[in-house]
Amino acid sequence: MTTIGFLACETTLPLPWGGIGDRRGDAFEHDLMTAALEPAFAQANLTLKVIDWEAPLDHFAGLDLIILGTAWNYQDKPDAFLAKIGELEARGIPVCNSAEVVRWNINKTYLRELAKRGAATIPTRWFSNVSQADLIDAFAAFDCDRLVVKLQVGAGALGQVLIHSEALPGADWRFGHAAMVQPFLPAIAEEGEFSFIFIGGELSHALRKRPAKGDYRIQSLYGGIESAYDPTTEELAAASAIIAAFPFAAPLYARIDMLRGSSNSLMVMEAELIEPYLYPEQGPQLGDRLACAILKRLEL
Ligand SMILES: Nc1ncnc2c1ncn2[C@@H]1O[C@H](COP(=O)(O)OP(=O)(O)O)[C@@H](O)[C@H]1O
Numbered sequence: 001m002t003t004i005g006f007l008a009c010e011t012t013l014p015l016p017w018g019g020i021g022d023r024r025g026d027a028f029e030h031d032l033m034t035a036a037l038e039p040a041f042a043q044a045n046l047t048l049k050v051i052d053w054e055a056p057l058d059h060f061a062g063l064d065l066i067i068l069g070t071a072w073n074y075q076d077k078p079d080a081f082l083a084k085i086g087e088l089e090a091r092g093i094p095v096c097n098s099a100e101v102v103r104w105n106i107n108k109t110y111l112r113e114l115a116k117r118g119a120a121t122i123p124t125r126w127f128s129n130v131s132q133a134d135l136i137d138a139f140a141a142f143d144c145d146r147l148v149v150k151l152q153v154g155a156g157a158l159g160q161v162l163i164h165s166e167a168l169p170g171a172d173w174r175f176g177h178a179a180m181v182q183p184f185l186p187a188i189a190e191e192g193e194f195s196f197i198f199i200g201g202e203l204s205h206a207l208r209k210r211p212a213k214g215d216y217r218i219q220s221l222y223g224g225i226e227s228a229y230d231p232t233t234e235e236l237a238a239a240s241a242i243i244a245a246f247p248f249a250a251p252l253y254a255r256i257d258m259l260r261g262s263s264n265s266l267m268v269m270e271a272e273l274i275e276p277y278l279y280p281e282q283g284p285q286l287g288d289r290l291a292c293a294i295l296k297r298l299e300l
């Protein structure tokens, strides 16, 4: 029997599995993922074992491969998370995606590297902190009326701010964290953001995510709505070009989030290689594809 560990965290785990009972607002996505993977994995003779990534090392004994699943609190303790992946790998358990990939993907400065490698990225300025003067400069440089200020290490739009040029913060304002500043791209509210799910380097499915009326964040926590999407050849090529720009071979899974820029083509917003939600509802074949790619990795 081949057992695949699916890492979760105390706020995504259901109570019987060791959760704390007070689950995150988007923990239903954990349930949708495991419900999609379990039967498909069983068909491929793989057993899925859901486990808190913070469980003691011994609890991982016997796992043949680990996927990072819904370890959605890793940003609070990135060093411990990376250390755990390293320890699991040191025990000879393949972790997907690997410590190397996670280390590269944990800080959004990877977008700078993708840009250097020719990927279409959203124009971005990088700061160890952000001041009012930096915002004024960025408004001038990007020639826009709204800026998005994001954490370099972050997820789920947490800690992110949208700043209007007529409502600048005061002269003594500081963002307080290492940040990235981008022009606000109006396409987010119009057509939304696109996600391309790649399994083993091949497109599994794509979807479109739109924010709730009056919001610009597409995450389900803020009322964002997803629908399956059939990308054009051009759009698929734009997403595939991001995978091709990685400084390593295509990982087991990747979610490429893209947004349309002023040139009308898709630009990468994020390449999610750590613990992305993979939208099984928009890609009913996800479980089969993942099982197949895992068997290939294990050479079974
Ligand atoms: N430049 C931008 N223009 C418009 N909307 C943006 C921009 N950057 C981020 N957003 C919105 O904020 C959300 C979160 O930003 P993102 O870069 O995906 O960070 P994360 O998902 O890691 O928090 C996006 O899904 C999108 O809805």
Ligand SMILES: [Mg+2]
Pocket (backbone or CB within 6 Å): 156, 157, 257, 270
């Ligand atoms: Mg995102």
